[in-house]
Amino acid sequence: MALSGGMSGRSAPAAAGQQNLVENGGFEAWTELAADKARAENVQSLNLIPSGFVPAGWMPLREHVKNQTRTVTIAMDDKVSHGGSRSVRIENRDMRDISYVMYSTERFARRADDPHNIRPNHRYVVRWWVKGENVNPDGTGPILMMHCMSEKNGKTYRTYSGEHGDALPKGTFDWQRRQLVFITDENARWAAFTFQLRWTTGTVWYDDVELCDEGPVVQVKTY
DSSP states (O other), X not given: OEEOOTTTTOOOOOSTTOOOOOTTTTOOOEEEOOHHHHTSHHHXXXXXXXXXXXXXXXXXXXXXXXXXXXXXXXXXXXXXXXXSSOEEEEEXXXXXXXXXXXXXXXXGTTSTTOTTSOOTTEEEEEEEEEEEEEEOTTSOEEEEEEEEEEEETTEEEEEEEEEOOSOOOOEEEEEEEEEEEEEOOTTEEEEEEEEEEESSOEEEEEEEEEEEEEEEOOOOOOO
């Protein structure tokens, strides 16, 4: 079962001349979560709105703290959006909460020519819009964290881990556009991104997520 929005779940529009590699970057399409994934502890400890539904192509998760009650809500919001008719809303009610929606290109890695996956030795930019309400300034706040995975001689390894490094917005703020640039290595296979509300209370909305390929780069090795 799926819930479609006004944009039929297509990718959020990218910058002029660039293709957005993220499917459903505008959070317009929502689908019922598979039963096996719904049983996971880091999903069962979430309040999902609508119940049992998630943004198509994304996975909502919460890093569970022992003896913690269900204090996180991840919801489809059809009243607040930056573009299109929907956004994803994350609400934390405990300063220990780490909650997020994750997007991964791993499912596209089986086909080297799949346009939705990352390519070796390329420069990429992730762009997104975020809005906040009563985000506690004593916590980390709304943050993007990501990693790239590479494979060589049958072994998979992490080649890049990063988080958005600019000053993170706190309190109540209107839509802000933010971005992170990263470069893949010669064995890059896939990348994963988590849009979080981390170690704080409050509400954030994410919308119009883009992943754009800015072209090949020359890797220089020093000895």
